Amino acid sequence: MKRNELKVALAQIAPVWLDKKGTLVKIEASILEAAKNKSELIVFGEALLPGYPFWLALTGGAEWNTKVNKELHAHYVRNSIQIETGDLDTICQLAKENNIAIYLGIMERPQDRGGHSIYASLVYINEQGEIKSVHRKLQPTYDERLTWAPGDGNGLQVHTLKQFTVGGLNCWENWMPLPRAALYGQGENLHIAVWPGSLHNTKDITRFIARESRSYVISVSSLMVKEDFPRDTPHLDKILEKAPDVLANGGSCIAGPDGEWIVEPVVNKEGLIYGILDFDRVYEERQNFDAVGHYSRPDVTKLVINRERQSTVDLKD
Numbered sequence: 612m613k614r615n616e617l618k619v620a621l622a623q624i625a626p627v628w629l630d631k632k633g634t635l636v637k638i639e640a641s642i643l644e645a646a647k648n649k650s651e652l653i654v655f656g657e658a659l660l661p662g663y664p665f666w667l668a669l670t671g672g673a674e675w676n677t678k679v680n681k682e683l684h685a686h687y688v689r690n691s692i693q694i695e696t697g698d699l700d701t702i703c704q705l706a707k708e709n710n711i712a713i714y715l716g717i718m719e720r721p722q723d724r725g726g727h728s729i730y731a732s733l734v735y736i737n738e739q740g741e742i743k744s745v746h747r748k749l750q751p752t753y754d755e756r757l758t759w760a761p762g763d764g765n766g767l768q769v770h771t772l773k774q775f776t777v778g779g780l781n782c783w784e785n786w787m788p789l790p791r792a793a794l795y796g797q798g799e800n801l802h803i804a805v806w807p808g809s810l811h812n813t814k815d816i817t818r819f820i821a822r823e824s825r826s827y828v829i830s831v832s833s834l835m836v837k838e839d840f841p842r843d844t845p846h847l848d849k850i851l852e853k854a855p856d857v858l859a860n861g862g863s864c865i866a867g868p869d870g871e872w873i874v875e876p877v878v879n880k881e882g883l884i885y886g887i888l889d890f891d892r893v894y895e896e897r898q899n900f901d902a903v904g905h906y907s908r909p910d911v912t913k914l915v916i917n918r919e920r921q922s923t924v925d926l927k928d
Contacts, residue, residue, distance in 0.1 A: 620645035621884040625834040626662040631690040646709035656833035657716040663807035691718040707740025748781040765920040779803030806832040808859020822870030825896040835859040868896035
């Protein structure tokens with residue numbers, strides 16, 4: 612690739628739902644395929660590893676103290692990711708061996724918060740296979756709050772990738788003006804928006820963020836159909852009773868810095884979607900608008916960001 616160009620791969624795939632090991636196998640295969648096609652960045656959807664908690668809307672997720680919800684939650688937690696114990700080591704090794712950067716949506720079970728609660732985290736792994744940031748979703752959306760915990764600002768970070776400065780947010784965080792501004796202000800010009808799935812999430816916000824920020828925006832969604840629920844899922848009969856045929860139809864896409872489509876949303880199709888981004892277009896579109904540069908007034912309005920990693924205990928041995 613040319614120095615000013617970046618080849619990206621959007622992994623629009625379904626998880627092996629709530630199966631950590633099975634989903635890791637699919638993720639690893641996608642990374643190898645993207646690398647074979649000379650991609651320099653691959654992006655996966657929100658909570659793909661090991662999957663989105665679809666049961667909450669299908670089994671009375673807000674019902675208090677029920678065995679169904681407790682057992683499904685426990686199954687989810689058991690299949691969530693502990694970075695500290697090496698659950699992402701094989702992914703990091705593949706990034707290093709293939710010189711490819713990765714954004715991956717995971718359900719994280721972090722030890723620094725006790726190791727029992729889970730967070731929708733967006734992990735950035737650079738081309739050297741190093742985990743450079745783990746962004747825990749600031750505010751789980753609606754019924755997600757019944758199984759996910761709220762995160763903190765530690766992961767509001769950007770990273771250098773060739774000439775680009777890349778950052779990312781989870782799902783409806785992309786609708787939050789201040790987290791967007793936090794990334795813009797750090798020089799972001801390639802924005803990653805990850806979603807659990809569906810065109811209704813990506814079709815408007817992707818182009819809006821691109822036009823607002825004058826940046827490239829990559830939206831990546833997962834897929835999920837009724838047949839994707841594994842047969843050994845706890846309380847599968849209750850889930851399937853109200854499950855629609857399609858729970859997530861994708862909608863992955865790329866918008867350019869002018870807000871126009873480079874890759875229009877792709878629905879109901881599993882696999883990798885490719886695009887080539889030309890960095891020069893960022894400078895061209897910043898000529899007449901730059902939300903944190905020449906079109907800003909920091910003397911009037913300014914954002915304060917707390918990036919401290921939050922924990923209940925501060926041990927001083």
